[in-house]
Amino acid sequence: MIAVIAIFTVLLSTANYAYGKHLTELPNYLVPCNVSDKPCLTRTLQNIFLQLKTGIPGITNVTNIDLQESDKIQVILNQTDLIDVQVTLSKGIVLGLSDTEVQNPFYYEKRGTISFEMKFPKLRMMADYEMEGKILKYDVTGKNKFIMNLENSDAQVKMLTDLVTQDGEQFFLVQDVKIKFGKIRRIQTFFKDLFKSNKSIEKEAEEEFKKHVRDLNRAILPLVEESVRDILKTIMRRVFRFIPVKYVFANISHPSLEN
Numbered sequence: 001m002i003a004v005i006a007i008f009t010v011l012l013s014t015a016n017y018a019y020g021k022h023l024t025e026l027p028n029y030l031v032p033c034n035v036s037d038k039p040c041l042t043r044t045l046q047n048i049f050l051q052l053k054t055g056i057p058g059i060t061n062v063t064n065i066d067l068q069e070s071d072k073i074q075v076i077l078n079q080t081d082l083i084d085v086q087v088t089l090s091k092g093i094v095l096g097l098s099d100t101e102v103q104n105p106f107y108y109e110k111r112g113t114i115s116f117e118m119k120f121p122k123l124r125m126m127a128d129y130e131m132e133g134k135i136l137k138y139d140v141t142g143k144n145k146f147i148m149n150l151e152n153s154d155a156q157v158k159m160l161t162d163l164v165t166q167d168g169e170q171f172f173l174v175q176d177v178k179i180k181f182g183k184i185r186r187i188q189t190f191f192k193d194l195f196k197s198n199k200s201i202e203k204e205a206e207e208e209f210k211k212h213v214r215d216l217n218r219a220i221l222p223l224v225e226e227s228v229r230d231i232l233k234t235i236m237r238r239v240f241r242f243i244p245v246k247y248v249f250a251n252i253s254h255p256s257l258e259n
Contacts, residue, residue, distance in 0.1 A: 032250035085133030092127035152185035
């Protein structure tokens with residue numbers, strides 16, 4: 001079993017979720033969609049990600065999504081006889097998110113969830129890491145740079161939202177984002193100075209790691225999932241408190257709209 005615990009340095013709640021400037025005119029990259037119109041919603045979400053290559057005009061705190069740092073996170077990886085470590089990541093960025101291809105979006109009104117698939121040609125995660133624990137039979141205590149490369153990967157994303165009213169407009173309040181990677185054609189992982197405290201076993205351990213490289217890479221995958229999740233949550237919160245619901249959906253009903 002792999003257990004993941006994320007510790008975020010900045011906590012956002014409904015109480016302090018302030019709304020400032022927002023769109024007052026429909027931009028050319030958005031077309032309001034019927035809830036059931038998947039092709040339309042696919043184009044709308046895809047266009048939002050295309051805008052995130054350079055930043056969305058009007059949002060000063062959203063620039064290139066590839067340069068968005070994740071908050072400090074702590075991940076516990078525990079899989080019997082394979083890996084049992086605690087990893088802390090900081091200053092993490094994930095290059096390649098701006099090249100996301102969006103597929104199969106769906107808005108479930110009763111639950112307030114927006115789900116879609118993300119396909120990535122290439123992702124490259126870079127972060128500072130601290131690790132302590134055991135991989136295979138080797139004790140590891142490392143602190144330096146972490147890099148993970150993924151090629152031709154896809155992930156299922158679910159945004160948990162509420163509808164809120166501000167300045168006479170309806171907005172999606174993004175409460176949380178969940179992500180789970182699926183198919184990945186290739187994974188490469190690198191921890192610099194993983195055996196800094198015990199250089200004598202480094203060569204032997206590397207040979208053993210090569211024998212289990214596929215399983216180890218999969219076991220370490222939650223490091224990327226948590227980082228992408230944190231980045232998406234930060235960005236989507238800012239995007240959807242800037243874009244009124246009416247510019248995403250032309251027809252929408254929700255209990256909160258009836259008050």
